[in-house]
Amino acid sequence: MWQLVKEDVTCVFERDPAARNILDVLTCYSGVHAILFHRVNHWLWQRGLRWPARFMGNIARWLTGIEIHPGACIGRRFFVDHGTGVVIGETAEIGNDVTLYQGVTLGGRTLSAGKRHPTLGNNVVVGAGAKILGPFLVADDARIGSNAVVLEAVPAGATVVGVPGRIVRCKNQSAKCLELVQDQEAAIRQQAFDAYGVAGDTDDPLESAVEQLQIQVAQLRAELDRLGKRTG
Ligand SMILES: CC(C)(COP(=O)(O)OP(=O)(O)OC[C@H]1O[C@@H](n2cnc3c(N)ncnc32)[C@H](O)[C@@H]1OP(=O)(O)O)[C@@H](O)C(=O)NCCC(=O)NCCS
Structure with missing residues (x-):
């Protein structure tokens, strides 16, 4: 746990050029406070202490403006920059080295219980105000543009922008990503x-x-x- 917390704090220096020193990071980064609360809340949640976990999650929301359900599974070196308005749902899963900016929602589109929130792979970046809604995978190294609304799975290395989200770049030129881009272009040509x-x-x-x-x-x-x- 100590190593996990240490990584959550130190990763800020790699991802925010404004971070000057450890005192800055520990005292002025609501995203760091939110993940530190979440590490404890998730630990309580996993041990069946559901109410204390939710109550502490609510306190964290009051203090940071970031709402993370204690049931959400979050990997190592998670960083929320600025933070206000971020919402992460109960069944969301987040890989390692993920960065979210303010106003991001990892939400659901159904009222039925069970997996209803997205899964983010490793090294995913989600821009300010983006909404990712539904139980699909946003694969490793994907980038979601600010204010995008993503309603479908995103292949590894893709950059998605707009409403509804469309792929504008394929970082690793994977066949899956390029095929999706071709489908999108064909659809646009059809209604040109x-x-x-x-x-x-x-x-x-x-x-x-x-x-x-x-x-x-x-x-x-x-x-x-x-x-x-x-x-x-
Ligand atoms: C999506 C993003 C990662 C793309 O970066 P990039 O790979 O450098 O891509 P480009 O800037 O070359 O843009 C590629 C295309 O997508 C468009 N685009 C980029 N970001 C967009 C966005 N958020 N919404 C809509 N279109 C966008 C560009 O206009 C460009 O279109 P074109 O090819 O028709 O000219 C970046 O624009 C972004 O939104 N990052 C989030 C930053 C953020 O939230 N910062 C908050 C700091 S507080």
Whole structure:
């Protein structure tokens, strides 16, 4: 445990150029306070002390603005920079050397119990405000751009940006990553240009109007026939 805590503190120097010395890191980094609380809370949670773990988690949230469920499994050298607004759900799993910035959510999209939060591999970086929602894998070395909303698995080494998230880079040129980029590009090409703003699957407005008129004429004829029979 001591070694784990030491690594959580010292890794800050590698990831934030603003960190000047150990006093700075221990006293001014809410992300460090949050992970130190979490190490204890997770230990309590694993031993069945559920309420104390949750209560301490809530105290940590008051103090740091970072909400980490005590059930979340977090690897070594975890760093949350700035921190405010970070939320990490109960079934989230996080590998080693992961960095999150402020406003990140590792959340779920279902109310059913069981695995519902994402799994982050090793060395993943998640930019400020990004939301990763659902029980899928964001594989090793992936980078998630600030404010991205990620709803699907991310292959190793990919950089994902936007809403919904799309891959813009494949760091290790893996076949899986490149294949996904090709699929995305094909989808974009398919919906690239609709002449005069009319897409192929859209009805011609003139044709629709004529169809409506035909229906109304048929209804009027039927009504006339009915009236004719009644008077005749
Ligand atoms: C996603 C990120 C890691 C990409 O970095 P990169 O590999 O250097 O990539 P680039 O800057 O060359 O951008 C690649 C493309 O994605 C776009 N892009 C980059 N970041 C984006 C974002 N957050 N949202 C939307 N598009 C983004 C770029 O405009 C570029 O598009 P183009 O190819 O059409 O020109 C980085 O932009 C980012 O968002 N990092 C998070 C930083 C952060 O949260 N800092 C908080 C500090 S307090």
